[in-house]
């Protein structure tokens with residue numbers, strides 16, 4: 001399996017985020033990708049630089065004004081005050097119900113609120129470059145699938161599944177899984193599925209494809225009544241319009257056992273198979289790990305091998321996109337376990 005990696009990820013290195021009113025070091029940090037890279041190298045996986053420009057696909061996924069905002073955000077922040085170079089911008093006002101989001105304010109902080117779902121997505125000087133490089137990796141992974149590879153992995157950050165058409169959130173700026181899925185459709189594939197196994201619901205991905213029948217979105221995740229992103233991810237969200245029936249959420253109680261999680265995975269995989277897709281994109285969050293500092297599921301390291309084997313049994317061309325996972329040292333081990341479980345099962349046959 002080809003793994004895509006680029007050092008550009010390290011350009012996105014904000015120092016801190018807020019937790020219960022306190023400044024705390026960012027959980028989504030460059031070391032995450034480094035630990036995955038170390039495991040990939042140690043276990044003999046081949047690495048490749050992204051080599052496809054994702055911009056045409058990004059324009060299909062995100063709005064023009066949001067892409068423009070992301071590209072200019074840091075320059076706007078510095079223009080407010082050169083001293084901002086050593087500070088991080090955070091939104092402080094949002095266009096909630098009854099306020100207008102169709103008019104983009106000139107004020108930078110107001111724009112930041114317009115394009116953010118939370119204050120948990122800190123930006124840094126190189127955020128656009130890093131996010132764009134991760135999206136390029138997703139487009140590159142779709143390209144090698146078109147060229148006949150069975151699977152590819154994007155060892156990239158920042159993650160993407162919380163980012164919607166015109167907003168960032170949950171450490172995510174550009175929706176890499178959506179880019180991969182759309183790029184696969186652009187090749188002429190009629191149906192694609194996205195299976196999101198991150199601890200958190202992939203609200204951005206769901207919303208992007210909610211009214212479409214060509215991309216099935218299936219997610220198992222912590223119940224949004226108690227877990228981020230709180231405002232989406234319930235079982236009664238089944239798609240709308242042409243997309244009615246093409247969205248499946250399997251919320252699970254925080255603290256549920258690995259057995260319960262794998263039962264939900266079986267339901268998810270059955271639904272993916274029913275869609276009869278020509279490729280599947282896996283939003284590979286590894287924050288389901290028992291040792292994750294911000295999540296509440298109970299998977300152990302060998303469970304990730306089992307996960308990879310189950311995904312391979314779908315028998316589909318597969319793009320894996322790294323999403324969350326914050327037990328940084330174990331992140332690499334667990335990620336590569338998924339890939340090797342997949343490769344083992346693909347070799348012995350479904």
Ligand SMILES: [Zn+2]
Pocket residue numbers: 198199200285287323324325
């Ligand atoms: Zn997550």
